[in-house]
Amino acid sequence: MTTWILTCSACGRQEPQDAAVGVCAECGQPFLVRFTSPPPARGHILSRWDLWRYAAALPLTEGETPVCLGEGVTPLLEAPSLARHAGVRRLWVKDEGVNPTASFKARGLAAAVTRARARGVPGLVVPTAGNAGAALAAYGAAAGIRVRVYAPATTPRPILDTIRAMGVELVTVDGHIGDAGRRSAEFAKESGYFNVATLREPYRVEGNKTLAIELAEQLDWKLPDAVVYPTGGGEGVIGMWKAFAEMAEWGWTGSATPRIIVAQAEGCAPIVRAHRAGADRATPWENPVTHAAGLRVPGPLGDRLVLRALRETQGDAGSVSEDAIREATRLVASATGIDAAPEGGCGLAVLADLVRAGRIDPASQVVLYNTGSGASYRA
C-alpha cells in the first residue's frame, strides 16, 4: 500500500490524497501524485500477472482491491528486421494492442477508475479520440459505475462498437477531441460525473507508469537508450517520464534514463513544432487531420509536461506523412506478425527518419511502443 499527496505540476499547490480535484484551482495545470510512503523496493513486486504486480509503486490503499481486467504485462518482442529497417542496433516492439479493449489506455483507466470508485463518484465521463472511451467503458462496467463518452463521429467504427457493447452512453460529436472535451466538461458540471479526461485527473498517468516499469523488468532492469512513443494527449510519455525518474530514485534502475522520442503525424504535430522551436508550451494545431486517431489531439493539456520530459531526457520529436504512417504500419505487421495500429506505424516511421537525419545514434537500443491494435481501425 502507498500514501501520497497531489502536487500541481506547475505551481506546486498541494491537495490531500484522494481529493476530488481536476486541474489546479490556481493555475489550471495538471496535478501529479507525490508519494509520502517509504520508497518501495523491487522485492515488493507481487507475483500476479497484470500491472498491479507493481502496486507498491502505484496509488493503492491498504486492503484495496483494484478494478482490473488483466491489463498490462504485454509482450516485448525483439524485431531484428525492423531494427535493420530503422537503422538501429537493436529494436523491440512493446505490443500494447493486446490489452483489454486493445490499447494501452487500459493501464491509465484501470488506475483512474480504481481511485474514482474509492471516492464514490456518481458517474464518469471522458472525451476521447476513441481508445480512452473504450477503456473507460470497460472499466466503468467492471466497477459498476455509470459512464458517458464523448467521441468524434469520425472515430473508427470498431472502437465505437466496443464502447456501445459495454452498455454505456455514447455521444458522437462533430469535430475533434478538443470539441468532445468542451462537451464533457459541460456535462461533468451539470451532472456531477467525474471527468477523467487526459491529465484532468492525476491517476491515468500513474497507471501509465507501468509502461516503463514493466519494460524495465522485462529487460532485467537495464533500460534501453531510447523509447519511441506515438503521442497525442501525452499521458503515455508523462507516465514513462515519471516512472523512469521514480525507478532511478528508488534504486530500481541506474540513473541513466532513456531518451523519450515523441512521434506525431504531420497533420497534427503541436508537440513536434513546439519542441523544435525550443518552446515550453505548445500552441494548438489548426485543422488537425490524421487517420492515426489517437494522435489527433490539437491542444493537449499536458503540453508543458511532455516538453519537459523531452528536455530532461535529451529526447526528440518528429512527424511523418499519412502515407509514411500507412507504409510503416504494414511493415510492422508483415515483418513481425504484430497487428500494429497506425500510431505504432507512425512511431517506426519517425524513428527511421530521425536515424537518417543523424538525430538518433545508429548504435542505439530502442523500444517502440505499438500503442493499439490494427483491428480497431478496420471498418
Ligand SMILES: *Cc1c(COP(=O)(O)O)cnc(C)c1O
Ligand atoms: C491515445 C492513444 C495514443 C496517444 O497517447 P497519449 O498518451 O494520449 O499521448 C497513441 N496511440 C493510441 C492507439 C492511442 O489510443
